[in-house]
Amino acid sequence: MNIGRFICTGGILTTITVLFQSAPVFLPTIGLALSPLSTLPIAIAAVCNISLCFTVYFSSALILIIVSAQETIILLFTTGLLGTVIGILLYRKGMVISVIFSSVALSLGMIFLTYIVGIPAFANVAGKLSAPLTLLIFFSFSLVYASIWNIYFKKFMNYLIKIRLVS
Numbered sequence: 001m002n003i004g005r006f007i008c009t010g011g012i013l014t015t016i017t018v019l020f021q022s023a024p025v026f027l028p029t030i031g032l033a034l035s036p037l038s039t040l041p042i043a044i045a046a047v048c049n050i051s052l053c054f055t056v057y058f059s060s061a062l063i064l065i066i067v068s069a070q071e072t073i074i075l076l077f078t079t080g081l082l083g084t085v086i087g088i089l090l091y092r093k094g095m096v097i098s099v100i101f102s103s104v105a106l107s108l109g110m111i112f113l114t115y116i117v118g119i120p121a122f123a124n125v126a127g128k129l130s131a132p133l134t135l136l137i138f139f140s141f142s143l144v145y146a147s148i149w150n151i152y153f154k155k156f157m158n159y160l161i162k163i164r165l166v167s
Contacts (some may be wrong), residue, residue, distance in 0.1 A: 001049050004124075008053050009048065019058040019089055021075045022067045038075060039083035043153055046087020048166060053084055073117055077109035082146065089099040095150055101144035107139045 001009075020038035023031030042060070046053035057080050064072040085105045089098040113119040114134070129137070160166040 001052070006049070006052060006055075008058070010045070010052055012014075013045045013056045014059045014063070016041040017056060017075075017080070018063045018067070021060065021064055021071050021079065025068045025071060029124055035074075038079045039086070040147060040153070040156075042080050042083030043090075043149075044157070044166065046084055047091055047157055050088060053087055068099070070119070072114065074119070074153075077112050077117075078106060080110050082149065083108050086150055090154060091157070092152060095154065099107035099143070099147050099150050102150065103139065103142040106142040106146055107135075110138045111117075111135065111143065142155060 018037045020041075021032050023034035025031065038060075042053060042057055050127075060080065061072050061076055064075055065103070076149040082102055082105065086098055093161040157165055157166065
């Protein structure tokens, strides 16, 4: 990938990531549905080029610091991390490996946000349940969520490759 294409693609994918991830700040109800879509541009970047993925991931986080610190942390440990793992592994190692590693990464991110950072949505759920049950729920959710993301992302990327938008 030449430097011009790298910069243009990275800028577009960073913009889309920031728009989706910051949606809950500007559109409180609708934004919660749009926020998980910030995984998509990071995963696309990872399929194209691993260094492009990390550029989009960290530049999105830097821009999000201006908008909302909480959304930045959520991007770094859940949606962005999930997109990075899916994008890197899906076409390089296969569906099963990608699902396993992406669900583990998402679970660890959720555990970090719950027990270290104390994000209110996760902490409220975790506070009412025992720790082992909370971990089981997080991993089960992550496994299903990552499986859905992997399946639909592979279909979406195959479509982008078919129309020659991504090589």
